[in-house]
Amino acid sequence: MNYWLVKSEGDCYSIADLKRDKRTAWTGIRNYQARNFMRDGMKKGDLVLFYHSQSEPSGIYGLAKVVSEPHPDETAFDKKDEHYDPKSKREAPTWMCVDLQYVKTYKEPLSLADIKRDTKLEGMWVTRKGDRLSVQPVSEKHFKWIEKLLSK
DNA sequence: GCCAACGTTGGC
DNA sequence: GCCAACGTTGGC
Numbered sequence: 001m002n003y004w005l006v007k008s009e010g011d012c013y014s015i016a017d018l019k020r021d022k023r024t025a026w027t028g029i030r031n032y033q034a035r036n037f038m039r040d041g042m043k044k045g046d047l048v049l050f051y052h053s054q055s056e057p058s059g060i061y062g063l064a065k066v067v068s069e070p071h072p073d074e075t076a077f078d079k080k081d082e083h084y085d086p087k088s089k090r091e092a093p094t095w096m097c098v099d100l101q102y103v104k105t106y107k108e109p110l111s112l113a114d115i116k117r118d119t120k121l122e123g124m125w126v127t128r129k130g131d132r133l134s135v136q137p138v139s140e141k142h143f144k145w146i147e148k149l150l151s152k
Numbered sequence: 153g154c155c156a157a158c159g160t161t162g163g164c
Numbered sequence: 165g166c167c168a169a170c171g172t173t174g175g176c
Contacts (some may be wrong), residue, residue, distance in 0.1 A: 009174090031159075040163035053174055112175080132173045 009056030
């Protein structure tokens, strides 16, 4: 079992949107490192912290679960899609994604400031300066602590 | 809206 | 293959 964190701009696709949709293909990732985590690291059943960036406050708002194997990101083939990438070919897709299923929304978000303040969460990717990675691994220790903090 | 960080692009 | 220019992300 692995743990992850995905970022989404809060007013773009939020945990409330995921709740409404029940599940969604996590498309539009156009960063190789993030793609590698999804393609090579994520397994069905892995738990995923849902992080809102550009929000007030930015932080962890909910929980999702990986419910598919990695598959090609269809939006890369769609000329009309904002994430269209002419370099990604159907026979050799550049971009891969997984499907995420809604699990829950936390009563209170865990803000970035909270995360930075908590010495037990030291070393998390989101706290790294200049961090822009939209899919990132979370250690079991950090995940368990966050769940504990948020289930209160 | 600003700006630091950093990935990507493209000229050479 | 280097590296400057450019674009994007995301906190503040």
